[in-house]
Amino acid sequence: MKYFSWRAALIGLVLIVSVIYVIPTFKPGLWPYKKINLGLDLQGGMHLVLEVQTEKAVESTLERIRNELRDLFRKEQVRHQGIEHSGKTGLLIQLADSENFQKDVEKIDDLLETNFGSDEIVSDSIDSATKTVKLVLKDKWVQDIQKQTVEQALETIRNRIDQFGVNEPDIRLQGERRIQVQLPGIKDTARAKELIGKTALLEFKMLDEEHDLGAALNGEVPPGSVVLYSADEAKDGQTGKKQPYLVKQKTEMTGASLSDARVQIDSQFNEPYVAIDFDRKGARDFERVTGENIKKRMAIVLDNKVYSAPVIQEKIPGGSARITGSFNAQEARDLAIVLRAGSLPAPVEIIEERTVGPSLGRDSIHKGLLSLIVSSLLVLVFIAIYYKVSGLVADLALVLNILMIAAGLAMFGGTLSMPGIAGIILTIGMAVDNNILIYERIREEMRLGKTPLACIDAGFDRASITIFDANLTTLIAALVLFQFGTGPIKGFAVTLSLGVTASMFTALIMSRAVIDYLYATNRMKTLSV
Amino acid sequence: MEIIKSGTRIDFVGLRYFAFGFSCLLILAGIFSLIIKGPKFGIDFAGGTLIQIKAAQSVTIDAIKKGFEKVNLEGTAVQQIGSASDNEYLIRAKTPADTGKDFSEALQADLAAATGAKVDVQRVEMVGPQVGKDLRSKALYALFYSLVFIAIYISGRFEQKWGTSGILAALITGSVYMVSLFNVSIPFLILLALVVTLLMFWQLRLKYAMGAIVSLIHDVTITIGALSLFNYEFTLSIVAALLTLIGFSLNDTIVVFDRIRENIKKYPRLPMNEIINRSVNETLSRTILTNLTAWTTVVCLFFLGGEITRDFAFSMVVGVFIGTYSTIYMASPILLMFKDEGGGGQVAPAAAR
Numbered sequence: 001m002k003y004f005s006w007r008a009a010l011i012g013l014v015l016i017v018s019v020i021y022v023i024p025t026f027k028p029g030l031w032p033y034k035k036i037n038l039g040l041d042l043q044g045g046m047h048l049v050l051e052v053q054t055e056k057a058v059e060s061t062l063e064r065i066r067n068e069l070r071d072l073f074r075k076e077q078v079r080h081q082g083i084e085h086s087g088k089t090g091l092l093i094q095l096a097d098s099e100n101f102q103k104d105v106e107k108i109d110d111l112l113e114t115n116f117g118s119d120e121i122v123s124d125s126i127d128s129a130t131k132t133v134k135l136v137l138k139d140k141w142v143q144d145i146q147k148q149t150v151e152q153a154l155e156t157i158r159n160r161i162d163q164f165g166v167n168e169p170d171i172r173l174q175g176e177r178r179i180q181v182q183l184p185g186i187k188d189t190a191r192a193k194e195l196i197g198k199t200a201l202l203e204f205k206m207l208d209e210e211h212d213l214g215a216a217l218n219g220e221v222p223p224g225s226v227v228l229y230s231a232d233e234a235k236d237g238q239t240g241k242k243q244p245y246l247v248k249q250k251t252e253m254t255g256a257s258l259s260d261a262r263v264q265i266d267s268q269f270n271e272p273y274v275a276i277d278f279d280r281k282g283a284r285d286f287e288r289v290t291g292e293n294i295k296k297r298m299a300i301v302l303d304n305k306v307y308s309a310p311v312i313q314e315k316i317p318g319g320s321a322r323i324t325g326s327f328n329a330q331e332a333r334d335l336a337i338v339l340r341a342g343s344l345p346a347p348v349e350i351i352e353e354r355t356v357g358p359s360l361g362r363d364s365i366h367k368g369l370l371s372l373i374v375s376s377l378l379v380l381v382f383i384a385i386y387y388k389v390s391g392l393v394a395d396l397a398l399v400l401n402i403l404m405i406a407a408g409l410a411m412f413g414g415t416l417s418m419p420g421i422a423g424i425i426l427t428i429g430m431a432v433d434n435n436i437l438i439y440e441r442i443r444e445e446m447r448l449g450k451t452p453l454a455c456i457d458a459g460f461d462r463a464s465i466t467i468f469d470a471n472l473t474t475l476i477a478a479l480v481l482f483q484f485g486t487g488p489i490k491g492f493a494v495t496l497s498l499g500v501t502a503s504m505f506t507a508l509i510m511s512r513a514v515i516d517y518l519y520a521t522n523r524m525k526t527l528s529v
Numbered sequence: 530m531e532i533i534k535s536g537t538r539i540d541f542v543g544l545r546y547f548a549f550g551f552s553c554l555l556i557l558a559g560i561f562s563l564i565i566k567g568p569k570f571g572i573d574f575a576g577g578t579l580i581q582i583k584a585a586q587s588v589t590i591d592a593i594k595k596g597f598e599k600v601n602l603e604g605t606a607v608q609q610i611g612s613a614s615d616n617e618y619l620i621r622a623k624t625p626a627d628t629g630k631d632f633s634e635a636l637q638a639d640l641a642a643a644t645g646a647k648v649d650v651q652r653v654e655m656v657g658p659q660v661g662k663d664l665r666s667k668a669l670y671a672l673f674y675s676l677v678f679i680a681i682y683i684s685g686r687f688e689q690k691w692g693t694s695g696i697l698a699a700l701i702t703g704s705v706y707m708v709s710l711f712n713v714s715i716p717f718l719i720l721l722a723l724v725v726t727l728l729m730f731w732q733l734r735l736k737y738a739m740g741a742i743v744s745l746i747h748d749v750t751i752t753i754g755a756l757s758l759f760n761y762e763f764t765l766s767i768v769a770a771l772l773t774l775i776g777f778s779l780n781d782t783i784v785v786f787d788r789i790r791e792n793i794k795k796y797p798r799l800p801m802n803e804i805i806n807r808s809v810n811e812t813l814s815r816t817i818l819t820n821l822t823a824w825t826t827v828v829c830l831f832f833l834g835g836e837i838t839r840d841f842a843f844s845m846v847v848g849v850f851i852g853t854y855s856t857i858y859m860a861s862p863i864l865l866m867f868k869d870e871g872g873g874g875q876v877a878p879a880a881a882r
């Protein structure tokens with residue numbers, strides 16, 4: 001019959017599309033559609049939110065400028081008694097010469113202009129009484145630094161995780177300075193956190209051999225030097241103590257010019273070490289630095305821990321070095337990964353963590369499915385008893401509804417979380433409302449003594465406006481939730497919206513078509529509602 | 530089969546003062562509990578640490594507490610969950626743990642040493658104070674915006690006054706924005722938005738909108754009170770439940786209001802209270818059936834769904850139940866508060882169109 005054929009065609013189409021999208025979840029690889037993703041709470045895994053400490057990046061930029069200014073002042077003969085940090089974005093220069101104060105100030109401005117550009121750092125206040133000049137970083141530039149820092153950190157973390165090998169990791173920016181990392185199915189969470197959070201700043205610094213280490217340890221650290229400790233405990237008998245080194249503050253080279261890092265095994269001690277290669281520029285620098293410091297000791301420092309401090313025997317050309325330490329094979333492998341992926345431009349701090357073990361995830365799936373099955377059965381049986389034949393039609397609608405939610409999840413690449421399962425369960429209870437509205441209306445029309453077909457017509461027509469309205473309010477709430485919710489709650493909003501939308505289709509189009517078919521074709525003479 | 534026989538005539542409107550009293554009692558009980566116990570925020574909002582462990586054999590809570598001494602968390606509370614044979618425990622602490630590096634492994638070893646049983650750390654959730662604060666304001670804004678959207682929708686939909694509802698929305702958003710410049714807290718903003726909304730509805734005689742929003746506030750307040758009475762912490766999933774309840778509560782109200790407008794057209798002579806009674810009775814079967822099925826599913830979830838969805842399910846169990854009651858007793862009788870227009874069916878010609 002022409003009357004309902006367009007509905008039948010539409011239902012057929014929806015059914016086929018739904019099945020096409022749902023099947024890969026149960027039989028992966030049958031055709032190239034995606035499976036429904038399980039949320040971290042169901043398959044186990046780790047969710048981290050990291051905060052990039054961008055102010056540290058600003059601080060180190062300021063420190064770099066301070067060092068460069070010192071060198072420039074020496075060259076240009078600006079006499080000063082020190083350059084100190086002032087606040088988070090400023091430097092305070094204490095000039096020495098009171099007669100030449102004005103000239104010095106002008107010279108500083110010139111130096112700033114030529115060496116840094118006026119959009120980076122400018123002199124902010126000049127005090128001739130105390131002979132001080134205050135420099136500040138421009139706000140815009142500070143923001144640029146912070147933005148770049150976060151972007152670079154995101155890139156670095158992404159590289160590290162790629163090399164670590166996790167299935168379908170999700171790494172994204174959250175807000176201005178936060179990075180959200182989701183690692184589904186990961187078991188060794190400690191190792192992953194170590195790998196993500198390690199700053200991995202590799203520095204080559206000269207040891208300060210002119211001054212006494214003992215005095216430095218007693219608090220008399222010579223200017224321009226600093227005490228750093230070894231990464232592992234000293235091997236020379238003093239167990240439990242880390243070996244101190246007196247190291248010059250100046251960094252000769254960093255790991256930024258690395259081209260490769262890989263694990264190798266020392267043939268003599270059978271211990272793994274990390275071999276590093278420099279790029280062209282790095283190799284030249286390394287050759288120069290080693291050439292200038294023959295017979296001196298150079299410390300290889302990673303995140304402010306000294307890994308080794310060998311004596312430079314001769315100029316080293318070719319650009320390769322090795323980092324030794326008492327690594328086990330895995331530690332060496334992870335170190336190679338972080339060195340290859342590059343250092344983080346600023347430290348990161350874990351400010352949110354949600355880790356679910358795989359056993360709890362499985363447990364949740366079982367409980368979720370059990371609730372889903374029991375509640376569906378209760379509702380299906382109840383509706384079938386209550387509305388008889390029409391009740392079975394409503395049941396059919398409900399089953400199609402669940403199928404459509406599943407297909408929708410697969411289609412839009414949604415993630416099924418435990419709250420998402422709760423959303424489906426709730427949808428079952430609420431979707432049946434549409435059919436109830438229609439059937440109650442039909443019953444009322446029947447009491448007025450109308451013919452079955454007229455009752456069906458009036459029932460569907462009158463109920464449909466109410467159904468649209470009623471579902472729209474749930475949809476509003478679900479959309480707001482989606483907009484503001486995080487993680488699993490979003491999953492709930494998704495399944496709820498899918499369920500509400502699907503339920504309108506199953507009630508108004510599908511149920512209508514089936515009921516029309518049953519009665520309009522005279523298969524059933526009396527209404528069974 | 531019928532639960533409610535057709536032709537049922539219960540005088541709901543006549544019972545309205547009794548119902549108002551009963552509702553006040555429930556609301557007051559909840560508010561008292563909130564005041565005495567103080568609102569309890571879960572780690573999502575307050576920040577802190579939540580750890581779920583499973584022991585291989587039965588252990589004591591004291592032993593678990595001892596195992597936690599080393600990690601140095603403030604305000605640690607241990608609670609057994611699931612059935613006794615599961616040996617599963619939830620540990621909550623007020624401070625966010627430093628979960629870097631070997632946290633879980635070290636904790637597992639400490640717990641095994643203290644309890645003498647193999648302990649598996651199944652879930653670790655740590656929320657820093659800043660994140661907690663952010664989530665709190667996010668959740669409150671979600672509540673706020675859904676309130677605004679719904680206010681617009683109801684006033685537009687029921688009174689056919691989309692223009693008015695647009696102005697209303699602008700007024701609410703505007704006044705809230707003005708006040709937010711003075712750096713007041715978000716709960717206060719929400720309260721303000723509510724008061725402005727109610728006043729506007731009253732002033733503009735938007736009685737359907739008034740009825741809907743009052744029953745909505747009624748449902749949410751009682752649910753929040755029940756959560757406090759039964760010692761549930763406020764978490765993200767409870768916010769999700771509350772928003773869902775807002776949608777659900779409206780859904781019911783809309784069905785009854787639609788019927789009222791239909792009946793006003795049908796019986797123009799009938800006084801308003803008769804119309805309301807008739808409409809509520811006519812839709813009673815649907816109201817009860819729908820809420821019964823929805824209630825069945827959330828009760829299943831509450832008992833079978835496990836710990837993770839329990840707070841969500843509890844809010845829904847309470848909320849759906851109260852929602853049914855408010856649909857029948859609260860939303861419609863509110864229409865009678867607009868006395869000057871309440872004399873008969875001649876009312877609301879605009880609405881009838």
